[in-house]
Amino acid sequence: MSHWEVARAAIGVRHLLAAAREHGIETSDALAGTGLDAGRPLDEVTGWQELAVARNLARALPDTTGLGVALGRRLHLVSYGAAGLAALACSTPRNALQLARYFPDRLAVLSRTELEEVGQRSALRFDAGRIPADVRRMLLERDVIAVTTALREIVGGPLTGLTIDLEFGRDAAHDDLVDALQTTPTYDASATRLLMDDAFLDTPTPQADPDALVEAMIDVAQHLDRRPPRSNVAGAVVAHLERSPGPPRLEQVAAALHTAPRTLRRQLAAEGTSFRALADEVRRARADALLAEGRLSVEQIGVELGYADAAAFSHAFRRWTGLSPSQFRRSASAR
Known part of the structure; x- marks a missing residue:
């Protein structure tokens, strides 16, 4: 299934619409051209619909500086329902990141992510190549903040030994971005990625619970099973x-x-x-x-x-x- 067509939880769209309302933008204008109806529950959307809402919001605002930071701050593990509970119940941060690969449509991340080995460290790379330039920075900032927030909540504290590379330059939202990330990123890097020590990724988490993990994964799987059957x-x-x-x-x-x-x-x-x-x-x-x-x-x-x-x-x-x-x-x- 296409990266943009796959049915996903409407978490990202709900937060985009909340941001639109805060800026005085009508929900109908934010949803224009998406086929989504403001009068009906937004249970699931496609990736391109979420992207279209983001672009509608960007076009309606005179300046989007800092909007990605504001969107990223809204996202916590509780936002993801059973998938968030499953991440909390994982035994290590690495297991939680690997688990997210199985339920990408349950998360509010439009960038493609891949965990790579870099010497004694691991890099979570964010590929936003298919996100158009007018909203790429906004959504990359949101995605990176969402992941770092989730990791902090999984380990129950600060992220030690974390390095963040961003492929764009410093702007007026720098201080807010540093506060959200809780570290100063490196700007103008060749790629956007989180570099983490393997020791950190393999540290036991304080809320690890194998039984809760199984129950949460069953809940997510049952939700997926209720969708119309699809093939490749x-x-x-x-x-x-x-x-x-x-x-x-x-x-x-x-x-x-x-x-x-x-x-x-x-x-x-x-x-x-x-x-x-x-x-x-x-x-x-x-x-x-x-x-x-x-x-x-x-x-x-x-x-x-x-x-x-x-x-x-x-x-x-x-x-x-x-x-x-x-x-x-x-x-x-x-x-």
Whole structure:
């Protein structure tokens, strides 16, 4: 399943909407173009819907400096329900980080994370390459603060031997960021990551409880089991589309997946999606990133995405976002 399509707990969206209300932004404006209804419970959303809410919020504000810090401060292990309880009950911080890999959709983290070995230390790397530039810093700050807060709550105290590298520069929210992280980060690094001593990661946690861990994991698994059944077909389609330039073609993707077009349509329908919806998802992500980057013209981006002309691309982009590509680019460049 695509990183953006996977159904996730609506924790992140709820906090984004709370921030919008605090800044005088109507909930309906924050949800514009997402398909989410303010009058209905927000139980689960997709990653791209959460991203769209973040972008709506960023566009509505004159300045987003410090917003990622404010969002990160809202997040604690209690925010994640049974998944948070499972993390608290783990025997070591390393086990808690590994557990999070199995339930990423239960967390309010849009960056992809990976735990790597670096000599006698371990690095939790945050990959935000697919998050558009206009909200990348905001969401990276939120994600890093959320993880460091969770680690402090798991160990029941300060994080010893922790080094934080951030891929962006220092800004006016530096003091608030240091206070939230409880350490001074290194700015303008080649990657965003938390560097931790292996001894810290393998330290027994004060609230370790194997029975509580099992019960919490059962609760999370039962919630996942109540969803409509899904297979790996949509994820395979998205992966192929992300690797393939030019216009998306059902017949080509079906051939690459060694199946018939009709069979592929039926499999996607059983998962509650369609080839067009997945193609739009991939195209939208590419369009957002290319427009925010500013290197190519609208016409060139249309060609890059396989549209017949700029008008066809503009029509599709307005259908996705409610904005023209030029309006979006002006908004992104103003950040």
